Amino acid sequence: MEDNQKQYQFQVNMKGMIELLSEHIYSSPTVFIRELLQNGMDAVTMRKGIDPTFIGQITVTFNGDQLIFQDNGIGLTQDDVHQFLSVIGQSSKRGELADKDLIGKFGIGLLSCLVVSETIVVETRSLYKEESVRWIGHADGTYDVEQIDLLPEIGTKVILNAKRAWRTLFKKSEVKENILFYGSALPIAVSLVEEDTTELILDGNPVWLDPESSKEDLLHYGKEVFKTKFLDVFRLESTTGELQGVAYIIPNKVNSSSTKEHKIFLKRMYLCDQATNLLPEWTSFVRCIINSNALQPTASRESLMNNTVLQETKKELSECFKDYLKTLSLTNIDVLEKIISIHHIYIKSLAAIDTEIMKMFEDYLPFETNQGLMSFGMIKESYREIYYTPSLDDYRQIRRIAGSQKKLVINAAYSYETDLIDKIKRLNSDLIIEKIAPNDILQEFEAAIVKDDTIHEFVNKANAVLKKHYCKAEVKRFEPKDTTAIYIANEDALSSKNIQSLSESANPFASTLKHFKKQEEVMPTLCFNQQNELVEKIMVIDDQELFEALINVLYVQSLMLGGYTINKREMDTFNDALYQFMILGMSSFLPKI
Numbered sequence: 001m002e003d004n005q006k007q008y009q010f011q012v013n014m015k016g017m018i019e020l021l022s023e024h025i026y027s028s029p030t031v032f033i034r035e036l037l038q039n040g041m042d043a044v045t046m047r048k049g050i051d052p053t054f055i056g057q058i059t060v061t062f063n064g065d066q067l068i069f070q071d072n073g074i075g076l077t078q079d080d081v082h083q084f085l086s087v088i089g090q091s092s093k094r095g096e097l098a099d100k101d102l103i104g105k106f107g108i109g110l111l112s113c114l115v116v117s118e119t120i121v122v123e124t125r126s127l128y129k130e131e132s133v134r135w136i137g138h139a140d141g142t143y144d145v146e147q148i149d150l151l152p153e154i155g156t157k158v159i160l161n162a163k164r165a166w167r168t169l170f171k172k173s174e175v176k177e178n179i180l181f182y183g184s185a186l187p188i189a190v191s192l193v194e195e196d197t198t199e200l201i202l203d204g205n206p207v208w209l210d211p212e213s214s215k216e217d218l219l220h221y222g223k224e225v226f227k228t229k230f231l232d233v234f235r236l237e238s239t240t241g242e243l244q245g246v247a248y249i250i251p252n253k254v255n256s257s258s259t260k261e262h263k264i265f266l267k268r269m270y271l272c273d274q275a276t277n278l279l280p281e282w283t284s285f286v287r288c289i290i291n292s293n294a295l296q297p298t299a300s301r302e303s304l305m306n307n308t309v310l311q312e313t314k315k316e317l318s319e320c321f322k323d324y325l326k327t328l329s330l331t332n333i334d335v336l337e338k339i340i341s342i343h344h345i346y347i348k349s350l351a352a353i354d355t356e357i358m359k360m361f362e363d364y365l366p367f368e369t370n371q372g373l374m375s376f377g378m379i380k381e382s383y384r385e386i387y388y389t390p391s392l393d394d395y396r397q398i399r400r401i402a403g404s405q406k407k408l409v410i411n412a413a414y415s416y417e418t419d420l421i422d423k424i425k426r427l428n429s430d431l432i433i434e435k436i437a438p439n440d441i442l443q444e445f446e447a448a449i450v451k452d453d454t455i456h457e458f459v460n461k462a463n464a465v466l467k468k469h470y471c472k473a474e475v476k477r478f479e480p481k482d483t484t485a486i487y488i489a490n491e492d493a494l495s496s497k498n499i500q501s502l503s504e505s506a507n508p509f510a511s512t513l514k515h516f517k518k519q520e521e522v523m524p525t526l527c528f529n530q531q532n533e534l535v536e537k538i539m540v541i542d543d544q545e546l547f548e549a550l551i552n553v554l555y556v557q558s559l560m561l562g563g564y565t566i567n568k569r570e571m572d573t574f575n576d577a578l579y580q581f582m583i584l585g586m587s588s589f590l591p592k593i
């Protein structure tokens, strides 16, 4: 460095730092409880590293607006205090033990106490030195250190004085709730002390991590945690993620958009309730409690870091789910059937990507069909030819018109359902499984009986009326007889119709849209029923005005029956026609002039 250059030290604006922590990094001011529990736990783990038989404990004492977190862990020497407590971002938790067993790693956790307390007082006695130190950290970034009388026991006390605004967070009930929330999985006893009473609130042995716990114990625990009486429970394990846990089967249908709440712990400390990157979407039928020693937290310690360990763990967890379902199929078919009947969406989306599951559960999987909800086993038994449609609009139409046909049509509109059917097709080469569109059904209606030119003329006349609706006429024979006409439009025919009506409206893109108009063959069809009495009569009507009104009414009526949206022009035509009928109907009753 040249003589005229000086080197300066970065300064940290403590107030800004605390604001950053409280407003942007941590989602709640209660995280100071998590950080204190974590530091106490880590200090005990370090002491246990030296003496494995050592039994650690954490005690929280309430003293008015003062809270004292005390552990009997490794403690700090005066040098440690300067080195680790007083330098932000400095942590003693480095090395093999830290990677494997310690929770803290960033060296910022203690700062979270300054969100709720003006100062942090630490009184500590190290395992390594016969001295005790008091360190006082202030919110303005300064700190004091002094030697104090030797504390009677090795360990550390952190003393906080509630800021006015956060007094309620220091109340016993509140602290207890937060300790149970963050620390329920910690392998350490935690007691609360107020005046003369001591209450042990955690014993360090959570039921769900105990391999001896029975299914009943686990279900009971799940009910307490999630306030739900679950259908069943199974264990989760991953070697890569050094993960153990339990998965509870939700007893009711789960909306795919609803948030999936779990309880995720890292090194036995609560991390978050979301596991979106750890559990695939098809596992949405469970709520999990999971602890991992190998997954990594993000710096806010509120979500999981997406790394290769996480990806591998995700695969291993998926295997646990599959193993559970496989075992159920051999040991408890009743529960399996219940799960499939409630959560078939998820089991089906798993089957769509997993051939083994597909083969195993194929017969149980339910499908929505025009003949009602049916399992694939039932479908296979009763039909050799199976049809499906991947469009919900098409399915709705087909359901209405294919009933009389006795054809079986599956609604395959869910995103994974087409993949599933493709897979079924590959696995069942003896079955005929085909895609179907509404127009295919139309082709199968019985042809009209043609005696003379009446039908031909009727179709021409009706076409002239229907042209403005972007629709063409046809005459067939179908059941039920009292249905006058059916409107049939494939998905692409409907979009042509919409483009057509847009291009005729005052739309700035109208001229461009015209180029996209589809040809004649995708035009929607109004199929009249020759077997219907009214249709028979319309065919022989002479009056052009009345004919037009009748065709318009039948057209709009068919749209309504099919559940289609009706545009303004269609509604106006319908109203005009109705008006004409009323006048006509009244004409013979009006007084003669």
Ligand SMILES: Nc1ncnc2c1ncn2[C@@H]1O[C@H](COP(=O)(O)OP(=O)(O)OP(=O)(O)O)[C@@H](O)[C@H]1O
Binding pocket: 035, 038, 039, 040, 043, 071, 073, 074, 075, 076, 084, 085, 090, 091, 092, 093, 103, 104, 105, 106, 107, 108, 109, 110, 111, 156
């Ligand atoms: N109860 C305690 N007993 C012994 N040492 C402690 C205790 N609390 C804090 N320390 C020391 O202070 C350091 C800083 O603590 P802090 O909570 O800020 O960060 P950390 O725990 O290292 O990491 P993280 O930010 O991930 O929590 C720790 O690394 C540790 O050396």
